[in-house]
Amino acid sequence: MDFGPHFLIASLEGAITAAILALTAMGLSIVFGVMRVVNVAHGEFYMLGAVIAWWVAHLIGIHPALGFVAALLLAPLLVGVLAAAADKLILQKIGYDPDRTIVGTIGLLYIIQQSTLMTFGPDARPVQPPFNTRLSIPWFEFGDNGFEIIWPWGLGTTSYKLFVIFAAIVILTGLWAVMTRTKIGLIMRATQQDNEMARAFGVPVERVYAWVFGLGAALAAAGAVLVVPIQQAHYLMGGDPLLLSFIVVIIGGLGSLPGTVIAAIFIGMSDGIISVFFSPTLAKIIATLVVAMVLVFRPQGLLGKANP
Amino acid sequence: MNKKNTIISSITRRTALKALGAGTIVASGALPRLGGYAQAQSSEPIKIGFQVHRTGIGAAYGRWYDRTTNAAAQRINDMGGINGRPVEIIAEDDGTDPKRGAEVVEKFATQHGCDIAFGTLFSHVVFGSAPRAGELKIPYFVVSEGHHVASGKLNRYTLQPGITDVKSQVQAMAPFVSDNLGKKVTMIFPDFAFGHDHRDYFSEAIERQGGEVVAKIAIPPTETSFTKYFPNIPRDTEVVYHVMVGPAVLTFVKELGEFFGPSRPEIFGFIDSLEAVDINSPGLEFLEGTYFWEGMPRYAQPDQTSHDKAYRAAVGVDDNGASTSDAKDVSTFAHMFGCWETLNIVKKGMEAADYKGPDDRAKLIEAVEAMSDMPLSDDHPQGAKLFNGKTHQAFGHQYISKVKDGRLDLSHTTSIEDTFYDDEVDYTKQPF
Amino acid sequence: MTDTRRSQALHAGVILLLIALFFVLPAYHVGNLARILVLAVYAMGYNLLFGYTGLLSLGHALFFAAGMYGLGMTMQFFDLDPATAFGSGLIAALVVSAVVGFLALRTSGVAFMIVTLMFAQAGYLTILYFGEYTRGDEGFVIQQAERVFAGFDLTGPTERYVAALLLFSVCFSLIAYIVQSPFGRSLVAIRENEERAKMLGYDVVRHKLKAVIISGVMSGAAGAGYALLFGYAGATFATVQYSILPLLWVLLGGAGVTIGPLIGTAFMFYLIDYSSSITTAYMLVAGVVLVLLTLFAPQGLAGEIRKRALPWLP
Incomplete structure (x- = not known):
């Protein structure tokens, strides 16, 4: 394939990765920003979102679109409630101590993974997309006949993939509105900046934490519901999103929500675009080192303040 | 004979131990009918350590390897066991991880007192486990389709007779x-x-x-x-x-x-x-x-052999290669026959070597090395095979x-x- | 008895106990213990950086793998004898940890976690990329015949246990010495309050770099030891999972306690081993135990002992 179309297809793929990553990482970023804890089980909430999506779509099963919409509403809700319960039962009891949270959430990870394996099984299970038309993309060239529109072989995407990007933007915009325009957002931001002060002003910090933890998990689940018609639900699918979200949150600058979005776009797009120039594994190595070097020379992240 | 009682399809060590008791009683009752020579022998079960990908990335394969192995063991027991002794499968999860794989082989050899180790698929687990099997001198029958065995990188105790590479x-x-x-x-x-x-x-x-x-x-x-x-x-x-x-x-x-x-x-x-x-x-x-x-046609073909039919029935696979109890549960049909065939080869090898216990492990390996033709049969439903004793690898x-x-x-x-x-x-x- | 004396007695006692266990335990557990000792070296290396210096790395699998491949590749391609190959494993770990330390120490806190994680990930992919030599994920076997050191066949149960115990004892004593030394105490000072340590005139970055290198080389020693004693090197050991394991072992056993890593490693090994013989859902059991431990033994097992009974534990 020529360079131009190749570049376009890689960028499109990068954009889809970025969209999902932005949602998943935003969940982790909110938790990290407000509660200052490392939630190792975040990827498992993502996985649960996908598994519940399969389950809901499977149960409803009348029309793929109906099942999908139901999953998009139900999966984040269920996962969010479960996460909030985990917060109450475990994290609150250990006072959000950073080290203990790591061990506790690793424990949670084992529990969720094994329970899924025992109920859902080890197979990767697909969810049918609500719509999925292959869209060929035109390209141009200056040939013998001057400017021409052509339809290169293989250059295309699907309507569902474009929808994923759109849906991620809608959800993130909604989240941004909540965080900046509503009282809930105000309380969350106040707790993030100084939880002692927030407590003094009568903010029920414990309850806010449970909500935040639930919201973070729900965002991961939402990302998973969007991705599951492209990929499949599988009990080990949480590993990569966890690592990538982590990286995105730190690169973006701790607790900076716009930074998280920018970093997600940076990482998703670079993953796609670097693959144009190098052999696949080498591209992964380079993309990984690029991200590491960004942090080495800008430890506070892209939008973080120096000396946090 | 004694179909109900000699079934030992263990899932965990605990159920295996329970079954062991039952198996011993029945086997001793059954033995006289197998001919006089059997009476003198021990009626202790032959223990086969089954290294299975129950968790980790190989779990989808592991589940079907598990079902096939238990079906094969049950069939062998229904036919009177090996040298008159029942077969007991002791399954341990290797987590599809080479480190745990080696630990599991060690557990088979020194803790469970298994006669052989058997079963794993992913080649990195084979590589991680084979050195321990060689050191502990426990025959290690892999069902992995990797080229590791025939490449000469492993050792005399590791064999792959039931699946091609x-x-x-x-x-x-x-x-x-x-x-x-x-x-x-x-x-x-x-x-x-x-x-x-x-x-x-x-x-x-x-x-x-x-x-x-x-x-x-x-x-x-x-x-x-x-x-x-x-x-x-x-x-x-x-x-x-x-x-x-x-x-x-x-x-x-x-x-x-x-x-x-x-x-x-x-x-x-x-x-x-x-x-x-x-x-x-x-x-x-x-x-x-x-x-x-x-490796083996997933869908039953128009000229399906009776062997294929019997094998599917025993494992619980329908004509579309899915579980008979859940049509959505598709098997790993192209690989799992290897477990079935390997156990049958182990049986033949133990019979040829007149295998009595761990002291005869070397004799067992020599007996398997001496094999070559493996005709299409209920023991080999995937098809005829030729075993190369020098490279420890089957061809088919x-x-x-x-x-x-x-x-x-x-x-x-x-x-x-x-x-x-x-x-x-x-x-x-x-x-x- | 002074605390120093007590500490010396404790460390000598642990080593004596491990010698005694060899004669008491059945074969299976001797084999396990050899493994645990090698992996505990890895955890001890990790503990120096995390428990004593306060730097949380998520990339130690890189150092473990550097030692493993430093030994494995040189034995494979240059036919080095085990001792020299072990040395080259240590050198590989030294070089890798010096480079990673130099770059990663420009960051701190969570950024340090991520930078080390990314370097380790790049290292893992590099092993796969050069699959022609490393055989990638599948890895390679170091043949029994090659694993002979000074006339001792390291694949025999006794020789293996002795070798593992030797490696462990050297590293264990070294750690005990380091944490009691002025250098070790300044690491703790940095952990407790970096600004203050700086004001007191410590060269904080230099101290941290030293800690990263010692920790990295010790992890590399564990990697090289594992490859030599168990005959296998593979890319699995360079994955993220193997970076998280030492963190888990150290947190379980007790961070910043010299015997913590050994206790944590042994505990986790037997937790998996025993629960898997009770149920196939052993990860569920392991998960529940971890959660309970965080709830009821927040300092890790040895940490709790220190808090409740033996405040002098180093």
Whole structure:
């Protein structure tokens, strides 16, 4: 394939990765920003979102679109409630101590993974997309006949993939509105900046934490519901999103929500675009080192303040 | 005989221990009927340590390896066991991890007192475990289709008699691909050793047929989206050769279809790319008319043998290769027969060696090394095989199926000779 | 008895106990203990950086793998004898940890976690990329015949246990010495309050770099030891999972306690081993136990002992 179309297809793929990553990482970023804890089980909430999506779509099963919409509403809700319960039962009891949270959430990870394996099984299970038309993309060239529109072989995407990007933007915009325009957002931001002060002003910090933890998990689940018609639900699918979200949150600058979005776009797009120039594994190595070097020379992240 | 009682299909050590008690009682009752010589022998069960991928990336395979192994053990027990002794399967999860794999082999040898270890699939687990098996001098029968055993990198205690290896599978495909599909091949494979074996052995083989590999696209492991790599497929490609493993296989195949749209080249894949996946999953419609290598045909064919029929019934697999209790639960049919056949070979080997206990382990290996012809039978439902005692590797027929109306129809069977290559090792020269 | 004396007695006692266990335990557990000792070296290396210096790395699998491949590759391709190959494993770990330390120490806190994680990930992919030599994920076997050191066949149960115990004892004593030394105490000072340590005139970055290198080389020693004693090197050991394991072992056993890593490693090993013989859902059991431990033994097992009974534990 020529360079131009190749570049376009890689960028499109990068954009889809970025969209999902932005949602998943935003969940982790909110938790990290407000509660200052490392939630190792975040990827498992993502996985649960996908598994519940399969389950809901499977149960409803009348029309793929109906099942999908139901999953998009139900999966984040269920996962969010479960996460909030985990917060109450475990994290609150250990006072959000950073080290203990790591061990506790690793424990949670084992529990969720094994329970899924025992109920859902080890197979990767697909969810049918609500719509999925292959869209060929035109390209141009200056040939013998001057400017021409052509339809290169293989250059295309699907309507569902474009929808994923759109849906991620809608959800993130909604989240941004909540965080900046509503009282809930105000309380969350106040707790993030100084939880002692927030407590003094009568903010029920414990309850806010449970909500935040639930919201973070729900965002991961939402990302998973969007991705599951492209990929499949599988009990080990949480590993990569966890690592990538982590990286995105730190690169973006701790607790900076716009930074998280920018970093997600940076990482998703670079993953796609670097693959144009190098052999696949080498591209992964380079993309990984690029991200590491960004942090080495800008430890506070892209939008973080120096000396946090 | 005694069908109800000698069934030992253990899942955990605890159930195994319970079953052991029952098995011993029944076996001692059954023995006199097997002939006088049996009376003198111990009625203790023969313990087979079963290293199974219950968790980790191999879990989808592990579940079916488990079912096949238990079915095979039950059949052997129904037929009177081995040397009059019942077989007991002691299963331990290796987590599809080479470190745990080695620990599990050690546990079989020194804790459970197993007679042999058996069963694992993923080749890195084989590599991690084989040194311990050799040191502990416990025969280690793998069902992995890796080229590790025949390459000479392992040791005299490691054998692969029940399934063919990737080198022979891959090279046997080249004549079919070049005669029927095209000469210019693009290969897409995972960027680890298993994928590299495909790359190297197929490239060599297709060049011998006058074809060429025009591009080799290695996909990094744990990758979950693939479209961005497909533009590297050259426009003049006549055949795309694909093989992928792991949970993302369905995404891979689906995205391949979406990439080509209406104008796809010929496609030839290893069924590994869709093992345990329903071929009628949404998004796979484009596979109609493409070809797959199969270790054993997933769909019952019109000329189905009685052996295939009996094997399916015993394991609980229907004519579409799915579980008889859940049509959505598709088996790993192209690989799991290896567990069945390996256990039958172990039985034959133990009988030939008059195996009595761990002291006879070397005799067991020599007995298996002495085997060569393994005819198509209930013991070998996948087909006839030739075992090479020097390289500890079996060779057999390979199947190529075409997707037609959402089924895999057998379209070509290779000869066993197609799969031969020169010996790379002679394990029989190594001391025990 | 002074605290120093007590500490010396404790460390000598642990080593004596491990010698005694060899004669008491059945074969299976001797084999396990050899494994645990090698992995505990890995955890001890990790503990120096995490428990004593306060730097949380998520990339130690890189150092473990550097030692493993430093030994494995040189034995494979240059036919080095085990001792020299072990040395080259240590050198590989030294070089890798010096480079990673130099770059990663420009960051701190969570950024340090991520940078080390990314370097380790790049290292893992590099092993796969050079699959022609490393055999990628599948790895390679170091044949029994090659694993002979000074006339001792390291694959025999006794020789293996002795070798593992020797490696462990050297590292264990070294750690005990380091944490009691002025250098070790300044690491703790940095952990407790970096600003203050700086004001007191410590060259904080230099101290941290030293800690990263010692920790990295010790992890590399464990990697090389594992490959030599168990005959296998593979890319699995360079994955993220193997970076998280030492963190888990150290947190379970007790961070910043010299015997913590050994206790944590042994505990986790037997937790998996025993629960898997009770149920196939052993990960569920392991998960529940981890959660309970965080709830009821927040300092890790040895940490709790220190808090409740033996405040002098180093």
